[in-house]
Amino acid sequence: MRRQGRKRELLVVAVACLAALAVVNLPPQVQSDARHLIRETALRPFLELNGTIATARDRAFGFDVARERLDSLILPAIAHRRLVQENRELRGLLALAHRHRRRAIGATVIRLGRRGSESVFHLDVGLASGVTPFAAVITEDGLLGQVQEVFGDYSVGYYWSHPDFRVAAMTPDARAHGIVEAARGTLREQDRLVIRGTAFLSELDPGDELVTSGRGGTFPAGIRVGSIDGPAEASAGWSRSYYVVPAVHPGLVAHALAYTESGAAAVATGSPRPGGEGEAR
Amino acid sequence: MTVRLAFLLAALVVLHLMANVALPLGALAPDLFTVTVLMASQRLGAAWGAALGFALGLVEDSVSLTSFGASAFALAMVGGAAGRLAEVLKSDSSAFRFVLFAVGKWSRDLLAWLVSDAATRPPVADALLVEATVAALYAATVGVAVGAFLSPSPRSA
Known part of the structure; x- marks a missing residue:
């Protein structure tokens, strides 16, 4: 009886280990779907709590910084309007087409601290907001990382510190x-x-x-x-x-901009070549 | 399984997710998933340890972008082996638990490293000799402290 119980125990252990090895070797798309399923079920409350804390911290301590940044942008914005007008006139004289303007959307960066996934972040914007895979993620200081997987209302990307970046x-x-x-x-x-x-x-x-x-x-x-x-x-x-x-130092970032059209998508669809100008909304 | 043990295991899982996903505390947070799996395998047997290890490993793997299944494999293996070891040695002393948790946690990191994507995993010296060793001692200390809340293991009697 005891030997039978031990056999059953060994069988369960073997099945669990083999199932895990099978999971490691699943096709990437199936792994992505499985990760998405777990994030949307078991991890959902914890990820939402993380996003709520990040937003609250940003709102509590970021007001003065935001006001300072806004003030510093007023003069460049006035000068920019004039430059845009001049550029438009010059392009018109040279019979050039309008520059392709990229759009970006603001997002809360949900940082994960688990060992092995320090270089991965979640954004609280996804397909519904127009984010696409491989879109650049930036802050006012520069490049933060790149989106890798996009789902309905969130996306997953990695910082510049990821080995694949x-x-x-x-x-x-x-x-x-x-x-x-x-x-x-x-x-x-x-x-x-x-x-x-x-x-x-x-x-x-x-x-x-x-x-x-x-x-x-x-x-x-x-x-x-x-x-x-x-x-x-x-x-x-x-x-x-x-x-x-x-x-950009990833540990300090709570808010970022994600481009809503990746350059890769623009090239693939034959859209005009991007000129680097952006427009945040 | 006693109510107290079930409550403790559930609390460890929630605490791990709070510390690593919701807050996140990074290296300050001990690996409570490994402590949970080792405690379950010591108290309930290898089958429980392996099954719980597989499930918790998948949850752990779902937050990263590469090597999905690596933690599931490592925790299932460690859970199975620790259950068998606890049954053979039949000890429930604090010293035994400390060694079990420390070796279990280090083995978990070694196994996860072995089946991880070679292109993205950290160098062996950093990952296993330093980080994993410190993390193993930390997890063992926490594991012994948590185990003090429970009565002696029925499997060691």
């Missing part, structure tokens, strides 16, 4: 181009970025700014990525790599 970047004067990716610090205490593949002869100095170049079509051009910290490595005569201080 890549973005084409350049100096604002287009002197040097390269691919920026995350460089993990020992024990995660010093996560930063690294730009690889810049031309060997176009040397960069500490403090030089980097912005998205728009190459590849996923990220709009002109978003601040960070600034050069120092050289990382060089392959003699071919290319250089530099460490980059990120423009």
Whole structure:
């Protein structure tokens, strides 16, 4: 009787372990659906509580900062209107088409602290708000990350610190181009970025700014990525790599803007090439 | 299963989700899912430990974007093995529980690391030698403290 009970116990253990191994090897779309199902059921109250706390904290402590930022935007906005008018007239004289204007939507960033998912965030906007997979997520300081999965009323993305994150970047004067990716610090205490593949002869100095170049079509051009910290490595005569201080520190972000049309989607549908201008709503 | 044990296991699960998803506290929060699974397997047997480990592992995996199922596999394996070990050794002392929780938590991290996506997992030295060891000692301390609320395990008698 006892031996039979032990056999049954071993069978349950074996089934649980094999089922878990099967889950690991499921197709990505099925895994995504399963994750969505669990988030919408077991995790829903906890994710909503996280979003509520983040919003409340932002409202409680962010009013003075928001007022300061709003004030600082008034003069540039007045100058911008005049520039837009001049640009429109000049494009009209040159018979150029209107620039493609991207739109972005404000979202609460729900940060997850679990070990192994520190680089993942949730946004409280999804398909219903027009967010698409691979859309860039930005703050007023620069690039925060990228949306990966989009569902009805929320989306999931990763910060620049995720190992899969890549973005084409350049100096604002287009002197040097390269691919920026995350460089993990020992024990995660010093996560930063690294730009690889810049031309060997176009040397960069500490403090030089980097912005998205728009190459590849996923990220709009002109978003601040960070600034050069120092050289990382060089392959003699071919290319250089530099460490980059990120423009945005994910731990401090509670609110961000998500583009509602990803560049990848625009390229795929043959829409006009983005010019980097944006419009938040 | 006693009402007290069921209540404690449920409370640990809710506390883990509060600390890791709702607040989130990051490294300050102990891995209470592993403590829950080890406690269940020690008190209720390997089958309960493995089944609970599989279910809680899936919940844990659902918040990340890669390696879905890695935590489910690790917790199911650890739950099954810990149940069997507790049955063979038949001990319920604090020292035994501390070693069980520490080794269980470290093994859980090792197994999850092994089946995770090689492109996105952290380097072995960071993940297993330092982070996992500190996390294992933390989880063991919390596990022993939580276990003090319960009467001696009926399986150790």
